[in-house]
Amino acid sequence: xxxxxxxxxxxxxxxxxxxxxxxxxxxxxxxxxxxxxxxxxxxxxxxxxxxxxxxxxxxxxxxxxxxxxxxxxxxxxxxxxxxxxxxxxxxxxxxxxxxxxxxxxxxxxxxxxxxxxxxxxxxxxxxxxxxxxxxxxxxxxxxxxxxxxxxx
Amino acid sequence: xxxxxxxxxxxxxxxxxxxxxxxxxxxxxxxxxxxxxxxxxxxxxxxxxxxxxxxxxxxxxxxxxxxxxxxxxxxxxxxxxxxxxxxxxxxxxxxxxxxxxxxxxxxxxxxxxxxxxxxxxxxxxxxxxxxxxxxxxxxxxxxxxxxxxxxx
Numbered sequence: 588x589x590x591x592x593x594x595x596x597x598x599x600x601x602x603x604x605x606x607x608x609x610x611x612x613x614x615x616x617x618x619x620x621x622x623x624x625x626x627x628x629x630x631x632x633x634x635x636x637x638x639x640x641x642x643x644x645x646x647x648x649x650x651x652x653x654x655x656x657x658x659x660x661x662x663x664x665x666x667x668x669x670x671x672x673x674x675x676x677x678x679x680x681x682x683x684x685x686x687x688x689x690x691x692x693x694x695x696x697x698x699x700x701x702x703x704x705x706x707x708x709x710x711x712x713x714x715x716x717x718x719x720x721x722x723x724x725x726x727x728x729x730x731x732x733x734x735x736x737x738x739x
Numbered sequence: 740x741x742x743x744x745x746x747x748x749x750x751x752x753x754x755x756x757x758x759x760x761x762x763x764x765x766x767x768x769x770x771x772x773x774x775x776x777x778x779x780x781x782x783x784x785x786x787x788x789x790x791x792x793x794x795x796x797x798x799x800x801x802x803x804x805x806x807x808x809x810x811x812x813x814x815x816x817x818x819x820x821x822x823x824x825x826x827x828x829x830x831x832x833x834x835x836x837x838x839x840x841x842x843x844x845x846x847x848x849x850x851x852x853x854x855x856x857x858x859x860x861x862x863x864x865x866x867x868x869x870x871x872x873x874x875x876x877x878x879x880x881x882x883x884x885x886x887x888x889x890x891x
Contacts, residue, residue, distance in 0.1 A: 626849075627846060627849075628842065628845045628846070628849075629842035629845065629846065632842075679834065682831065682834060682835060682838070683834060683835075683838040684838075686834070686835040686836075686838040686839045686842070687838040687839055687841060687842030687843075688842070689839060690780065690781035690784075690838070690839030690840070690842045690843045691839075691842045691843060691846050693780045693781065694779060694780075694781065694843050694846055694847075695846075697778075697779075697780075698850070737889075
């Protein structure tokens with residue numbers, strides 16, 4: 588079962604982690620390019636969550652790269668469990684942040700053009716979309732690792 | 740493993756399902772007591788999701804009640820898998836609805852008192868809180884059933 592694609596230490600997992608890093612960095616960038624996000628709780632939440640997801644994914648992508656290139660897979664069930672739970676919690680947080688950002692952006696677009704010029708709002712929408720993609724990839728990583736856990 | 744509390748067909752599962760039904764009905768009621776929610780996408784989403792969660796939890800609580808009182812537990816892994824996936828999808832949807840509602844309510848409270856009189860907004864907040872509780876209970880049901888699945 589060591590070759591299950593997507594589990595920790597495979598090249599599929601490395602690409603999942605790199606995708607998470609890229610999408611969460613993109614979400615953070617689109618949100619932070621101006622400083623207006625401080626006014627909205629949902630946007631601050633997104634920035635906080637993405638600030639947690641980026642180092643987590645980056646660390647795990649380094650672990651994956653090490654495993655792939657040095658051919659030394661991680662086999663400790665304890666570490667896997669920590670990684671699964673971490674992925675899981677971060678995927679919930681990403682989903683929550685993406686949904687609240689999407690809801691708030693939609694409201695800003697509807698209520699009042701003054702609060703949200705088109706240029707800003709499309710950036711918020713892009714940020715929410717990136718956070719959704721990052722959620723999806725974290726969830727996939729978590730599921731693949733969970734699937735592999737019993738065979739360790 | 741049939742006595743794992745919380746898995747389908749136990750009295751703990753019955754109470755989880757009843758809790759889900761009660762909390763999701765409360766979320767729906769708090770949101771629908773006035774008809775203003777139609778103006779906001781996030782609130783319509785919450786109403787839709789709660790409209791899915793209520794019949795699902797009600798049906799499964801009937802199944803649980805039947806299993807508990809007639810002492811005839813369900814043992815088909817196929818049905819369990821459908822229930823786990825259903826619970827899982829509904830728990831994600833509940834979380835998404837709760838987060839977007841919470842984000843939008845917070846924004847309404849901050850932006851402008853005109854859009855949200857205190858009486859209405861506290862009702863929206865209660866609705867979001869109930870949706871969070873319903874998410875938590877769905878997730879618990881899903882996890883207990885997933886834990887039990889390999890022993891079927």
